[in-house]
Amino acid sequence: MEQDQLKQAWLHEQEIAHIIGWDFSHIKGRYMEEEDLPWDYGQIVRGCLTDGKRLLDFDTGGGEFLLSLGHPAAMTAATEGYPPNVALCRKRLLPLGIDFRPCADPAGIPFPDAYFDIIINRHGDFVPQEIKRLLKPGGVFITQQVGRDNDRDLVRLVLPDAIMPFPQQTLEHQRRAFEQEGFRILRAEEAYRPIHFYDIGAFVWFARIIEWEFSGFSVEKCWERLLDMQRTVEQEGKISGTIHRFLIAAQK
Numbered sequence: 001m002e003q004d005q006l007k008q009a010w011l012h013e014q015e016i017a018h019i020i021g022w023d024f025s026h027i028k029g030r031y032m033e034e035e036d037l038p039w040d041y042g043q044i045v046r047g048c049l050t051d052g053k054r055l056l057d058f059d060t061g062g063g064e065f066l067l068s069l070g071h072p073a074a075m076t077a078a079t080e081g082y083p084p085n086v087a088l089c090r091k092r093l094l095p096l097g098i099d100f101r102p103c104a105d106p107a108g109i110p111f112p113d114a115y116f117d118i119i120i121n122r123h124g125d126f127v128p129q130e131i132k133r134l135l136k137p138g139g140v141f142i143t144q145q146v147g148r149d150n151d152r153d154l155v156r157l158v159l160p161d162a163i164m165p166f167p168q169q170t171l172e173h174q175r176r177a178f179e180q181e182g183f184r185i186l187r188a189e190e191a192y193r194p195i196h197f198y199d200i201g202a203f204v205w206f207a208r209i210i211e212w213e214f215s216g217f218s219v220e221k222c223w224e225r226l227l228d229m230q231r232t233v234e235q236e237g238k239i240s241g242t243i244h245r246f247l248i249a250a251q252k
Contacts, residue, residue, distance in 0.1 A: 003227070006227075006230060007223070009201050010201055010219045010226065012201075013202070013205040013208075014205070014218065014219050016205070017205045017208030017209050018209075020062060020085065020088055022061040022064060022123075023062070024206075024209075026205060027202040027205055029198075030197070030198050030199055030201075031198065031203070032194075032196045033194075033195040033196075034243065034245070036193055037191055038189065038191050039144075039187075039189055039191075039247050041122060041247065042065070042068065044187070044247070045069065045120055045142055048140055048249075049118060051072050051075065052075070053075065053117035053118055054115065054116050054117050054118075055071050055075060055077065055117070055118045055119075055120070056077045056078065056115075056116045056119045056120070056134065057077075057078045057119075057120050057121070058078065058080075058103065058106070058120075058121055059121055059122075059123075059124025059125060060079065060089065060093075060100075061080065061085055062085050062088045062089065063078060063088070063093050063098075065122060066093075066098075067092075067093075073097035073098045074097060076098045077099040077101070077111065077116070078093055078098060078099070078101075079101050079102065079109060079110075080100075080102065081102065081103055081104025082104075106124075106125040106126050106130060107130050109134060111134055113133050113134070114133075114134070114135065114137070114139075115134055115136070116134050116135055116136065117135075117136055117140070118139065118142070119131055119135060119139070119140075119141045119142075120141075120142050121142075121143040122144050123145065123146050124143075126141075128177045128178050128181045129181060131252075132182070132183070135252040138251065138252060139252045140186070140249060140250070140252075141178075141183070141249070141250050141252075142248075142249045143247070143248050143249075144247050145245065145246050145247075145248070146169065146243075146245060147169050147244030147245060147246050148164055148165075148166050148167050148169040148170055148244065149192070149242070150213065150242075150243050150244040150245075151214075151241055151243065152164065152241075152242070154203075154207075155213055157228075157229060157241075158207065158217060158225045158226065159214060159215070159216060159222065162215060162216070163215075165212050165213060165215070171188055171189070171190040171246035171248070174246070174248060178250045183250035183252060184250065185248070185249075186250060186251055187247060188246075188248055189246065189247045190244075190247075191245050191246070192242050192243070192244055193245070194240055194241070194243070195240065195241045195242065195243045196238045196240050197233075197238060197240075198233070198237065200226055200239070203226075203239060
């Protein structure tokens with residue numbers, strides 16, 4: 001493509017960069033990440049579930065992962081705070097009998113003390129003290145988190161002076177927080193794995209969606225750097241970076 005065509009294509013990706021739930025299907029096949037983590041979050045959660053256990057998924061997004069578990073609706077609860085996802089969850093989860101409650105405050109989740117056997121949270125916010133309050137004795141919290149180093153090499157390609165948004169998002173820091181609340185750590189693992197983009201339009205869409213990492217990004221602002229990335233894609237077939245994930249399973 002000529003530069004004018006590239007710019008128009010990238011501006012279009014920038015304009016349509018909106019999602020409901022956590023749906024990245026728009027760039028499916030155009031990028032790759034999280035396909036080679038050393039653990040299977042879903043398998044770990046399913047390994048702890050039985051039909052008689054009461055489950056909470058907070059920061060559930062659009063409820064996609066929660067529904068994939070197939071847990072009995074009468075024993076399932078969820079929260080979400082992002083308004084478009086709240087509307088989606090009301091439409092998707094409430095008719096199934098799942099106890100969905102809007103909540104944007106991880107320190108004030110609207111359920112009684114010692115109410116849940118299992119609490120899960122994937123890529124959302126959490127407060128160990130509140131998890132402790134909500135879990136029954138012996139209850140388990142399982143989370144997969146995005147670490148502080150996530151996509152930093154990609155961020156630097158377009159925004160070299162960008163500040164790290166969540167410097168305390170490390171396995172060691174979060175593990176200590178749970179241990180200080182008296183939790184027993186069942187699993188604590190960390191991983192750095194590649195992320196690939198096969199066209200720069202997909203990267204533009206992604207960077208606009210993950211705005212907390214790519215703060216201030218726009219096609220206009222980063223135009224010359226995006227052209228450099230385009231040349232790399234033409235030569236090597238992709239642009240690559242690094243994701244940072246960690247997993248904690250902790251028992252009250």
